[in-house]
Amino acid sequence: MPGAAVTLVLTADEPAARRAAEALFPAAELRMLTRQDLRPAAPFAGRLFAILGAQPAGSRVGLVVPVVWRGAAAYGGSAAPARPPAGTLLAVADHVNLELRGPLTGRWPAGLPRSFPPQTGIYQPADVRACGGARVYSSGIVVAGVANAGRLTPFEAGALREAGVFVVSDSVVPAAIVAAYYGLTLAACGVPRADANHEE
Numbered sequence: 001m002p003g004a005a006v007t008l009v010l011t012a013d014e015p016a017a018r019r020a021a022e023a024l025f026p027a028a029e030l031r032m033l034t035r036q037d038l039r040p041a042a043p044f045a046g047r048l049f050a051i052l053g054a055q056p057a058g059s060r061v062g063l064v065v066p067v068v069w070r071g072a073a074a075y076g077g078s079a080a081p082a083r084p085p086a087g088t089l090l091a092v093a094d095h096v097n098l099e100l101r102g103p104l105t106g107r108w109p110a111g112l113p114r115s116f117p118p119q120t121g122i123y124q125p126a127d128v129r130a131c132g133g134a135r136v137y138s139s140g141i142v143v144a145g146v147a148n149a150g151r152l153t154p155f156e157a158g159a160l161r162e163a164g165v166f167v168v169s170d171s172v173v174p175a176a177i178v179a180a181y182y183g184l185t186l187a188a189c190g191v192p193r194a195d196a197n198h199e200e
């Protein structure tokens with residue numbers, strides 16, 4: 001559904017994400033979600049499922065959440081691209097899921113078909129455009145979904161090096177999976193954490 005209007009934006013409940021969401025999607029309704037909201041503990045439980053499940057199939061939803069840049073220290077210096085300039089926003093074009101669980105893992109309510117939605121085409125990075133203020137970096141990046149963006153497990157760190165992925169998030173992938181389940185697409189944007197200079 002190319003060119004679909006973004007009328008609803010889910011944003012992490014923190015100031016930098018809220019400001020970015022307002023700048024990127026000034027006409028859209030904002031819904032603030034906590035980290036726990038963005039990471040449902042069980043299928044079809046919590047605010048993420050309730051909000052996305054109420055959207056018409058085929059809708060495009062904005063998503064603005066924090067991400068962490070993992071660069072030179074984790075990848076041996078020269079293998080990593082330069083960190084984007086401070087204040088830059090990162091449009092998401094795809095993800096690699098490094099978690100061992102997800103929002104559709106666990107006990108399902110009776111009567112709902114148990115199936116995993118395809119993720120092809122879920123992200124629409126062309127719809128993430130700044131109308132002023134922070135610059136949107138590149139035409140879209142790949143984000144690695146991890147359990148805790150502030151502290152990678154040895155498996156996650158090794159997988160990142162193998163895949164050559166430099167940005168991690170613990171919020172993007174669960175939202176993408178739930179959106180895909182309901183037949184939605186995402187205009188997703190990562191906001192690099194200002195305190196994430198301790199690259200691992």
